[in-house]
Amino acid sequence: MSILSRASASAVVSRLLQSSADYAEIYAEESRSRSIRFIDRSVERAMSGIDRGAGVRAVFGTNQVYAYTSDTSDDALMRAADAVALAGSASSDAPHVTLIPVDVDNPHVFLVSPDDVPSGERVDLLAAADASARSFSSQVSQVDAGISETVKDVAIANSDGVWADDHRSYVRLSLTAIAQKGAEKEHAYRGPGAYAGFEFIRSLDIPSIAADAAESAVRSVNAGYAPPGDMPVVVGNGFGGVIFHEACGHALETTSVAKKASVFTDKLGLEVGRSCLTAIDDGTMPGFWGSTAIDDEGSPTQRTVLIENGVLKAFMVDRLGRMKTGHPMSGSGRRSSYRYPPTSRMRNTYIDRGDASLDDLISSVDSGLYALRMGGGSVQPSTGRFNFSVAEGFLIKSGRIAEPVRGATLIGSGPEVLLRIARVGSDLEHSEGICGSVSGAVPTTVGQPTILVDHLTVGGRS
Amino acid sequence: MDAPASVVSAAVDLALDAGSSSAEVLLSQGTSVSIRVFEGQVDSLEHSQSSGLGFRVIVDGREGYAHTERLDEDGIRSAASWAVQNAALGREDKGAAISDFPDGPSIAPSFTEELASVPLSDKVDLARKVEEDARSTDPRIVNVPHVGYYEGDFELFLANSAGLERSRRANYAGIYCVPLAVEGDSRQTGYKVEVSRSFPELKQKPVGSESARRALDLLGASPIDTGSIPVVFENLSFCDLLSTFIGMFSGKAAEEGRTVLAGRSGERIARPGIRIIDDATLDGGFVSRPFDFEGHPTSRFELVSGGLFNGFMHNSATARRAGVPGTGHAFRGYKSPLGIAPSNCFVEGDSAVPLDSFLSSCSRALMVVQLEGLHAGANGLNGDFSLGAKGFLVENGKRSRPVEGVTVSGNFLSLLDSVSSVADDFKFDTPGGTTCFGAPSVLVDGLTVAGGS
Numbered sequence: 001m002s003i004l005s006r007a008s009a010s011a012v013v014s015r016l017l018q019s020s021a022d023y024a025e026i027y028a029e030e031s032r033s034r035s036i037r038f039i040d041r042s043v044e045r046a047m048s049g050i051d052r053g054a055g056v057r058a059v060f061g062t063n064q065v066y067a068y069t070s071d072t073s074d075d076a077l078m079r080a081a082d083a084v085a086l087a088g089s090a091s092s093d094a095p096h097v098t099l100i101p102v103d104v105d106n107p108h109v110f111l112v113s114p115d116d117v118p119s120g121e122r123v124d125l126l127a128a129a130d131a132s133a134r135s136f137s138s139q140v141s142q143v144d145a146g147i148s149e150t151v152k153d154v155a156i157a158n159s160d161g162v163w164a165d166d167h168r169s170y171v172r173l174s175l176t177a178i179a180q181k182g183a184e185k186e187h188a189y190r191g192p193g194a195y196a197g198f199e200f201i202r203s204l205d206i207p208s209i210a211a212d213a214a215e216s217a218v219r220s221v222n223a224g225y226a227p228p229g230d231m232p233v234v235v236g237n238g239f240g241g242v243i244f245h246e247a248c249g250h251a252l253e254t255t256s257v258a259k260k261a262s263v264f265t266d267k268l269g270l271e272v273g274r275s276c277l278t279a280i281d282d283g284t285m286p287g288f289w290g291s292t293a294i295d296d297e298g299s300p301t302q303r304t305v306l307i308e309n310g311v312l313k314a315f316m317v318d319r320l321g322r323m324k325t326g327h328p329m330s331g332s333g334r335r336s337s338y339r340y341p342p343t344s345r346m347r348n349t350y351i352d353r354g355d356a357s358l359d360d361l362i363s364s365v366d367s368g369l370y371a372l373r374m375g376g377g378s379v380q381p382s383t384g385r386f387n388f389s390v391a392e393g394f395l396i397k398s399g400r401i402a403e404p405v406r407g408a409t410l411i412g413s414g415p416e417v418l419l420r421i422a423r424v425g426s427d428l429e430h431s432e433g434i435c436g437s438v439s440g441a442v443p444t445t446v447g448q449p450t451i452l453v454d455h456l457t458v459g460g461r462s
Numbered sequence: 463m464d465a466p467a468s469v470v471s472a473a474v475d476l477a478l479d480a481g482s483s484s485a486e487v488l489l490s491q492g493t494s495v496s497i498r499v500f501e502g503q504v505d506s507l508e509h510s511q512s513s514g515l516g517f518r519v520i521v522d523g524r525e526g527y528a529h530t531e532r533l534d535e536d537g538i539r540s541a542a543s544w545a546v547q548n549a550a551l552g553r554e555d556k557g558a559a560i561s562d563f564p565d566g567p568s569i570a571p572s573f574t575e576e577l578a579s580v581p582l583s584d585k586v587d588l589a590r591k592v593e594e595d596a597r598s599t600d601p602r603i604v605n606v607p608h609v610g611y612y613e614g615d616f617e618l619f620l621a622n623s624a625g626l627e628r629s630r631r632a633n634y635a636g637i638y639c640v641p642l643a644v645e646g647d648s649r650q651t652g653y654k655v656e657v658s659r660s661f662p663e664l665k666q667k668p669v670g671s672e673s674a675r676r677a678l679d680l681l682g683a684s685p686i687d688t689g690s691i692p693v694v695f696e697n698l699s700f701c702d703l704l705s706t707f708i709g710m711f712s713g714k715a716a717e718e719g720r721t722v723l724a725g726r727s728g729e730r731i732a733r734p735g736i737r738i739i740d741d742a743t744l745d746g747g748f749v750s751r752p753f754d755f756e757g758h759p760t761s762r763f764e765l766v767s768g769g770l771f772n773g774f775m776h777n778s779a780t781a782r783r784a785g786v787p788g789t790g791h792a793f794r795g796y797k798s799p800l801g802i803a804p805s806n807c808f809v810e811g812d813s814a815v816p817l818d819s820f821l822s823s824c825s826r827a828l829m830v831v832q833l834e835g836l837h838a839g840a841n842g843l844n845g846d847f848s849l850g851a852k853g854f855l856v857e858n859g860k861r862s863r864p865v866e867g868v869t870v871s872g873n874f875l876s877l878l879d880s881v882s883s884v885a886d887d888f889k890f891d892t893p894g895g896t897t898c899f900g901a902p903s904v905l906v907d908g909l910t911v912a913g914g915s
Contacts, residue, residue, distance in 0.1 A: 030532075036551065042553040043551050043552050043553055044552070044553070045525070045527065045548075045552060045799055046526060046527070046547075046548035046549075046551040046552060047527040047528065047529075047548060047797075047799065048527075048528050048544045048548060049516075049528050049529035049530060049531075049541065049544070049797060050529070050530045050531060050532055050537065050540070050541065051514075051531050052531045052532050053512065053531060063503060063504055063505055063506065063507075064505070064506045064507075065504075065506070065507040065508075066506070066507070066508045066509070067508065067509035067510065067511075068508075068509075068510050068511075068512070069510070069511045069512065070511070070512040070513055070514065070531045071511065071513070071533075076511070079511075080509070080511070083509045084507075084509070086582065087504065087507055119547065119550075119551055123551060259607065339510065339512070341506075341508070378834075378835055387835070
């Protein structure tokens with residue numbers, strides 16, 4: 001591997017073990033990124049760059065010491081190892097470690113390297129998106145579109161003898177349409193992405209995606225405000241899964257479980273939802289935005305069933321999380337870059353499909369809210385209480401989808417809402433996002449079929 | 463790597479060789495240490511050493527960017543050619559320019575050798591002591607989930623094809639503590655952080671006990687009834703509001719139509735006694751700098767004085783497009799495009815009185831000590847906010863009980879025009895990146911507070 005030689009990796013791991021570390025690791029990375037932003041009908045900015053560095057980690061007991069450097073010369077790596085080793089004490093009988101290449105099943109295929117794409121093609125695709133959104137309605141006042149690509153090589157060695165590398169490729173389109181009516185503005189966002197080469201961008205019907213975003217923005221700006229109150233809520237598929245991600249998923253990572261800060265800490269084997277609820281975090285899905293062949297600690301990624309038929313089955317566990325809690329590792333150790341030590345993180349997380357049709361779900365509600373698309377929100381980690389905005393909503397009246405509404409928020413607590421999921425649809429979809437947490441920003445997908453929640457507090461304007 | 467100053471000037475030449483009409487190169491390098499403790503043990507210790515180099519080039523009036531963390535000649539040469547290729551994709555930018563500027567004002571150094579020489583064990587001991595101080599304050603402090611020490615040492619090197627060459631260095635250290643207090647069903651956290659360039663001074667700061675006190679004081683908090691009520695924003699809460707809405711004063715936001723202040727220079731927007739100042743030359747300021755991120759000299763800049771809005775913060779490009787002089791507010795990192803940021807940015811008032819004396823003038827008011835939801839509940843376009851708040855009910859001049867579960871709503875600009883008292887407890891918040899906000903506690907006439915559930 002050009003970014004890290006086996007000899008330097010071995011020297012660093014040995015140096016750490018000589019300081020009586022219980023676990024030693026080096027992670028090296030080189031990442032080439034490119035982005036282009038199109039706004040006001042022209043390219044505002046094109047940027048590209050290369051990030052490179054390495055992080056050295058030792059665990060003493062359950063205490064973690066980490067050093068990173070953007071200088072990957074042998075001298076700099078050894079200085080980082082020396083800084084980490086200071087936290088330990090000299091050991092005369094340090095074990096010798098032989099690094100052995102890890103053989104991993106890698107189902108991900110990258111066909112077209114971003115380097116082989118003519119720059120003009122990106123500009124043409126974005127210009128087509130812009131034109132399509134603007135031609136949808138004269139109320140579309142602005143289109144902000146971009147394409148970003150990152151190709152990343154990582155190499156990992158650790159004191160278990162793991163010697164692993166991974167070649168990663170991420171591509172994503174992002175598109176915001178803004179609709180204006182008088183002084184009022186509303187926007188709608190679409191951001192399809194994949195763990196793939198540029199062929200993914202070429203496979204998208206970008207004008208349709210742009211027109212769809214324009215339609216949402218125009219509908220919102222012409223909508224009335226949602227009424228507040230406690231009511232049944234049908235949450236749409238795809239990005240609707242963000243509520244599970246934020247209000248439950250984070251509490252199932254050992255980062256919070258180990259500190260006993262999670263409401264789920266002592267709930268393994270217990271019912272946390274009704275029998276219709278199965279939730280999965282899967283890092284192995286081919287081509288999915290949150291997938292990788294190995295995690296950032298060198299373990300093969302896995303499919304982890306978190307909740308099965310309402311019963312809590314497993315947590316998402318990184319190596320330090322295993323050392324702290326004893327739960328088996330799930331290949332969930334992730335980090336944004338060499339600047340962060342890894343920790344347990346979500347990958348592709350979703351509520352699994354059930355058997356209800358959208359019609360079944362809507363028609364079972366006499367009066368309520370259909371939250372077709374969710375927006376952003378916040379969660380208080382210690383209690384799981386959340387507040388999410390509904391990007392695109394409709395009232396449900398007498399079992400039918402009625403007029404569109406805007407300005408609605410959904411307020412509740414993650415654990416409570418799990419128990420109130422009454423029916424699960426069959427229309428499972430996934431939606432790409434960037435999740436920020438202690439080990440930085442990592443690509444994840446959220447997902448779910450359309451679900452019916454018995455009741456939720458809807459914040460709105462009367 | 464060669465000396466950074468020679469790396470940046472060589473990089474400028476590489477960019478010109480690659481076809482730039484003009485080029486700017488920024489190199490930043492730094493080291494940091496962060497120590498977290500838990501129950502007397504070092505839970506985590508992190509060291510970092512990093513550097514990166516960024517190009518901003520202009521080719522035929524079009525701007526292009528690229529960066530690299532590979533600082534060998536190959537790495538820098540590649541980035542230079544990417545920047546030129548990127549420029550070819552962009553639109554013609556009427557204001558973009560790369561220029562030489564006069565030297566900035568002479569200001570006190572932002573770097574002290576003393577901090578750089580403190581042994582690691584002393585820093586660990588300090589973090590442990592802060593945790594212990596918090597725990598021993600009261601038996602109701604059951605846990606200290608976040609407590610630690612951090613320090614940074616950063617250097618910036620800047621050079622461009624117009625002949626400009628600049629560098630500066632800054633360091634600081636800080637301690638923070640977030641204890642958890644529990645009594646019955648009530649769980650409250652407190653937060654306190656202090657930053658200094660002197661380790662002995664940092665050791666004297668009562669961060670553990672004060673953060674514990676802030677958590678304990680909120681135990682048993684409950685909502686108050688919905689209605690309009692005078693609100694006291696404690697100094698750091700007012701800093702939070704200022705940092706949330708400072709983007710309204712950006713010349714870039716103005717030209718993109720993202721601020722309601724566009725076109726309102728010279729208008730009255732605040733009580734006459736209120737000033738908002740951005741002062742990069744402030745003696746001892748945490749982010750003081752003689753020149754900004756394109757080398758433009760900085761100065762003390764009054765955004766608001768005598769109640770009047772004086773004008774926007776600009777970089778040289780937004781200033782040129784607006785037809786006004788530059789203000790020295792250019793900001794960029796080696797990975798980010800040219801933007802705008804304040805430095806030491808603060809609110810001050812003409813006549814400051816002790817906090818107690820203005821509380822004693824309140825028959826009934828809400829004192830806000832924590833704001834929540836600053837990202838979701840604030841509209842940076844027009845200044846509207848609706849934010850979760852914790853604090854105290856003030857009755858008959860005294861703090862009567864703790865409050866939580868309420869939402870405070872209003873508008874930042876209206877609030878500037880309805881400040882009725884300013885306290886003498888001015889405080890700077892912790893520096894975040896390149897900016898540091900400061901404010902005193904202020905009393906605001908009447909805001910809508912929604913309580914209950």
